[in-house]
Amino acid sequence: MSLKITEECINCDVCEPECPNKAIYQGAEIYEINPELCTQCIGHYDEPQCQIVCPVACIDLxxxxxxxxxxxxxxxxxxxSK
Incomplete structure (x- = not known):
């Protein structure tokens, strides 16, 4: 399933550049994840890179x-494939 960034996000900017699918973007108040692009890094890495780098652990399923x-x-x- 896709990941989501919770309201605990501190807008530290470390997750966005880590996303190989460019699914993470700056929302109105906090970063958000486009579920159409999030693969939990499957196809790229063994685990979601955004979760690894997040200093406040605010990225959940x-x-x-x-x-x-x-x-x-x-x-x-x-x-x-595009």
Whole structure:
């Protein structure tokens, strides 16, 4: 499933450049993640890079977008086949 950034975000700017799919962007108040582009780094890395670098651990699973690892890999292939 996609990830989401919670309201604990401190806008530190470290997650955005780490996202290989460019799914992270500055929202109205905090950074946000586009669920259409988030693959939890599947296809690129073994674990989500944004979660690794986040100093306040404010990036969680987005239960509104349930996806299996296979779904995320298919999304990765769709994104990068363009």
């Amino acid at each position: 987005d239960t509104e977008y349930p996806e299996s690892d296979e779904d995320l890999l298919a999304k990765y292939k769709r994104i990068w």
